[in-house]
Amino acid sequence: MDHQVSSSQSVISFDKSPASTFKPSHSRNNSTGSSKHSKQARNWEVMEEASSVPGSSLDLSIPGICEGYLMKRRKYPLKGWHKRYFLLERGVLKYSKTQQDVSQRKLHGSLDISMAVMSVNKKSKRIDLDAGDNLYHLKAKSSDIFYIWLTKLSAHRLFRKNEAMSVHRGVLHALSLSQPVVGTMTQQSLSTVMNITWLYSCTGYFNLLPFILHSLLQWLEGSVPITNTDLEMRISMQNLFLEKPKKKSGKVGHSRTLSRVEAMGGMLYSSQLPHTNNSNMAASVQSIPDYVYSQLSNPQVTSPEAKKLHQDICMLSQRVYGSLKSIHEVLTMERERLRQAWTSPDLRQNTSHQLATLCTTLSELDMQSHLTKVHSVSLSSGSTEDSFCTVCTDQRTPSMARHSRRAPSVAESTAEYFDASEVIMCETSSEAEASDESGLSDITTTSNSEPEEGHFIAYLPFLSSNIPGRRTTLPSPCADNSHIGIMTILYNNIGKDLSRVSMPVALNEPLSLLQRLSEELEYSELLDIANNTDDPYQRMVYVAAFSISGYAWASWRNRYKPFNPVLGETYENHREDRGFYYISEQVSHHPPISACHAESENFTFWQDQRWKNKFWGKSVEIISSGLVNVTLPKYGDHYEWNKAVTCIHNVLSQQRWLEHYGEVVIRNTKSDECTCKMTFVKSRYWSSESSKNEIQGVVLDRAGEVVHRFGGFWHEGIFCDTMATPTCIWKPNVQPDDHFQYYGFSRYARELNEMTADLEVLLPPTDARFRPDQKLLEEGKVAEADKKKDQVEEKQRERRKEMAKRGEEHIPRFFRNVLDEAGREVWLYNGTYWKIRQDPGFSKTENLNLW
Ligand SMILES: CC(C)CCC[C@@H](C)[C@H]1CC[C@H]2[C@@H]3CC=C4C[C@@H](O)CC[C@]4(C)[C@H]3CC[C@]12C
Numbered sequence: 001m002d003h004q005v006s007s008s009q010s011v012i013s014f015d016k017s018p019a020s021t022f023k024p025s026h027s028r029n030n031s032t033g034s035s036k037h038s039k040q041a042r043n044w045e046v047m048e049e050a051s052s053v054p055g056s057s058l059d060l061s062i063p064g065i066c067e068g069y070l071m072k073r074r075k076y077p078l079k080g081w082h083k084r085y086f087l088l089e090r091g092v093l094k095y096s097k098t099q100q101d102v103s104q105r106k107l108h109g110s111l112d113i114s115m116a117v118m119s120v121n122k123k124s125k126r127i128d129l130d131a132g133d134n135l136y137h138l139k140a141k142s143s144d145i146f147y148i149w150l151t152k153l154s155a156h157r158l159f160r161k162n163e164a165m166s167v168h169r170g171v172l173h174a175l176s177l178s179q180p181v182v183g184t185m186t187q188q189s190l191s192t193v194m195n196i197t198w199l200y201s202c203t204g205y206f207n208l209l210p211f212i213l214h215s216l217l218q219w220l221e222g223s224v225p226i227t228n229t230d231l232e233m234r235i236s237m238q239n240l241f242l243e244k245p246k247k248k249s250g251k252v253g254h255s256r257t258l259s260r261v262e263a264m265g266g267m268l269y270s271s272q273l274p275h276t277n278n279s280n281m282a283a284s285v286q287s288i289p290d291y292v293y294s295q296l297s298n299p300q301v302t303s304p305e306a307k308k309l310h311q312d313i314c315m316l317s318q319r320v321y322g323s324l325k326s327i328h329e330v331l332t333m334e335r336e337r338l339r340q341a342w343t344s345p346d347l348r349q350n351t352s353h354q355l356a357t358l359c360t361t362l363s364e365l366d367m368q369s370h371l372t373k374v375h376s377v378s379l380s381s382g383s384t385e386d387s388f389c390t391v392c393t394d395q396r397t398p399s400m401a402r403h404s405r406r407a408p409s410v411a412e413s414t415a416e417y418f419d420a421s422e423v424i425m426c427e428t429s430s431e432a433e434a435s436d437e438s439g440l441s442d443i444t445t446t447s448n449s450e451p452e453e454g455h456f457i458a459y460l461p462f463l464s465s466n467i468p469g470r471r472t473t474l475p476s477p478c479a480d481n482s483h484i485g486i487m488t489i490l491y492n493n494i495g496k497d498l499s500r501v502s503m504p505v506a507l508n509e510p511l512s513l514l515q516r517l518s519e520e521l522e523y524s525e526l527l528d529i530a531n532n533t534d535d536p537y538q539r540m541v542y543v544a545a546f547s548i549s550g551y552a553w554a555s556w557r558n559r560y561k562p563f564n565p566v567l568g569e570t571y572e573n574h575r576e577d578r579g580f581y582y583i584s585e586q587v588s589h590h591p592p593i594s595a596c597h598a599e600s601e602n603f604t605f606w607q608d609q610r611w612k613n614k615f616w617g618k619s620v621e622i623i624s625s626g627l628v629n630v631t632l633p634k635y636g637d638h639y640e641w642n643k644a645v646t647c648i649h650n651v652l653s654q655q656r657w658l659e660h661y662g663e664v665v666i667r668n669t670k671s672d673e674c675t676c677k678m679t680f681v682k683s684r685y686w687s688s689e690s691s692k693n694e695i696q697g698v699v700l701d702r703a704g705e706v707v708h709r710f711g712g713f714w715h716e717g718i719f720c721d722t723m724a725t726p727t728c729i730w731k732p733n734v735q736p737d738d739h740f741q742y743y744g745f746s747r748y749a750r751e752l753n754e755m756t757a758d759l760e761v762l763l764p765p766t767d768a769r770f771r772p773d774q775k776l777l778e779e780g781k782v783a784e785a786d787k788k789k790d791q792v793e794e795k796q797r798e799r800r801k802e803m804a805k806r807g808e809e810h811i812p813r814f815f816r817n818v819l820d821e822a823g824r825e826v827w828l829y830n831g832t833y834w835k836i837r838q839d840p841g842f843s844k845t846e847n848l849n850l851w
Pocket residue numbers: 486507508516557558559560561562609611622624643646648651658
């Protein structure tokens with residue numbers, strides 16, 4: 001039955017102008033707004049959540065099965081479509097290669113469609129289902145098939161919702177049975193609540209569960225009543241998922257009790273309603289929720305049975321709440337234990353011999369030998385003094401240590417600035433210098449060549465060092481933002497470019513995207529190593545590890561978004577300890593483009609970040625277009641690579657999580673000797689947590705033969721087993737214990753927005769550290785920050801209008817727009833920032849007044 005839809009309902013009547021059958025609610029925003037895209041976006045419609053009238057009787061009849069072939073887009077990064085056999089039954093869409101596979105239950109995947117946002121494109125006969133964790137792109141061969149599926153999918157969604165709603169009404173009903181006449185229902189009601197609770201937790205809706213329990217407690221304690229609409233709203237918001245009970249009888253368990261719930265649900269519509277003191281309740285179906293509500297909101301309980309029921313439910317709720325809390329605590333502890341096991345060398349040694357060898361001995365020895373090499377090479381590069389940016393181990397005289405440094409020799413501009421900053425920095429004592437942070441001794445002992453000279457390389461990768469003089473925490477912890485209805489914001493702005501939507505500041509972290517992008521240099525030591533690795537294939541492995549390391553933040557940073565930089569905003573990051581100078585500028589506002597450039601003795605790094613987002617209903621995909629570039633001066637290499645797709649799953653809920661997927665290819669434009677291909681593996685719906693965030697990569701020679709193989713996880717580390725000895729190439733730094741209270745920031749991220757007295761006089765006023773709303777947020781003044789943010793955005797709009805009036809166009813100050821060899825438009829650093837900073841200084845030049 002190729003491309004035919006079979007349905008257990010013999011005739012399906014459908015309307016080709018589906019307005020009568022379906023309720024598309026919004027057009028979908030598909031991109032950041034090129035005209036082609038917006039045209040495409042107009043063809044997309046987000047199907048409204050199937051809704052039933054509150055209080056009305058629910059149609060619980062099971063819609064007919066629908067099955068047949070559809071085209072399904074292949075899983076990212078694979079391109080194209082393939083034919084798959086689909087079966088839609090009781091609101092669950094399953095698929096496999098053939099009908100036979102489906103009937104033999106050899107499934108490729110399944111999706112609860114009531115959990116999914118459904119968007120359709122009638123023109124291209126496409127149906128997209130986004131269930132947050134799982135995304136299906138489907139296409140029908142003909143309009144007829146398209147409309148049949150659409151009808152069926154809508155019917156099944158409604159069915160699932162009604163089913164959930166009926167259970168919910170059962171709960172309300174059970175709770176309402178506080179009248180003496182139904183006092184005998186106590187046990188039943190309790191087990192109903194128990195089982196609903198169990199079901200909710202089983203289906204993973206921990207977020208709904210505490211709400212129900214909380215509301216229960218509040219109600220029982222006589223404070224706030226549960227409102228029916230509140231619960232219903234939450235259920236529909238969460239797309240509540242409940243398996244239809246199996247109608248087996250006699251077995252003790254949830255299926256049996258559920259039948260009881262159903263029976264109760266049934267009772268709601270029968271004439272046996274409790275009505276002792278409420279004559280107007282009669283048997284009116286419409287007014288039942290009101291009745292329940294009135295009971296719930298009136299905790300004046302009189303009968304002893306009802307009191308007992310209250311107490312029982314109260315105790316039970318508290319117990320369930322308590323045990324959930326302790327489960328959560330145990331899981332948190334377990335996670336912490338695992339984290340420590342991974343990071344602590346002692347525990348690592350206790351794990352398998354192989355791991356210990358891999359992680360500890362080899363990696364550290366290998367890294368040390370590399371770094372020794374790096375350092376000796378740089379020392380021997382014709383300089384009498386240390387040409388590396390090093391930090392003095394003598395903590396009593398940090399400024400003296402700075403004096404002993406000489407300018408790096410690679411870039412003239414860098415060197416000029418370096419000298420200038422030396423003088424100024426030594427004159428001003430920064431608050432940072434007062435810090436008594438230590439941690440240097442650890443490092444000195446592991447560095448085998450430098451300590452006698454009083455120097456060491458500060459960027460040993462596996463040993464998170466406390467650089468003296470930098471803050472280790474933020475001025476204020478982050479405010480909880482879980483109450484902010486992102487759903488409302490997004491849905492009110494459907495069809496709009498999301499980057500244009502102004503969001504409340506409570507959703508922000510106190511960093512701008514320019515600062516965020518500089519985090520990609522957190523592990524710049526990998527490039528230092530690459531620039532001192534003679535073997536081109538090994539070199540490529542380090543470059544690859546560097547490209548991966550720039551994604552490591554994603555496990556911690558899913559609750560807040562960075563500030564959208566204002567046009568003309570800049571950000572510099574001079575890291576003496578890491579030896580690089582980073583500068584970035586917001587060069588375009590719509591579409592947003594952030595250009596950045598970093599330079600050190602061992603590498604030059606630049607990229608312009610243009611990204612568009614695709615909002616699928618539950619998840620947002622961020623697709624970056626600019627290439628990342630790195631040159632290594634010692635070998636004359638110029639590497640360039642694309643970025644993986646970053647997906648924010650469940651963007652609307654607190655179960656948000658980030659994933660990177662796609663193929664990344666690193667090419668050396670100066671030589672085709674070797675190429676690197678990596679796959680950021682997309683997690684599969686049914687795969688375990690432990691296989692998430694995986695990366696596999698190979699380094700190929702000219703003939704396409706594999707020379708090195710590496711792999712691992714972007715949140716855990718990368719190993720290469722084809723080197724002389726299996727080597728751990730990179731491992732992320734340990735997160736500070738209090739990271740949850742501080743936006744999930746790493747040590748490195750906490751330092752980015754730090755303003756020191758010496759910096760304050762050197763930075764241009766356009767630097768992100770001066771952005772007032774961001775500063776206020778950092779200090780925890782959310783309301784003030786919100787107000788200020790509006791002002792900053794308004795000022796930007798005014799500036800744009802003024803310029804348009806004058807017929808002027810904004811010209812970025814430190815980057816210029818050129819075409820690269822492949823004809824792509826790129827933004828390159830014009831080399832002026834550090835020069836101006838040194839002479840005449842930004843205080844003596846004209847700067848944009850951004851805020
Ligand atoms: C609703 C809000 C609060 C949820 C949080 C959204 C966060 C996770 C989003 C908002 C903006 C996003 C960033 C936008 C642009 C880029 C550049 C790209 O090259 C890598 C991903 C990166 C860096 C994104 C990472 C994820 C991100 C930080």
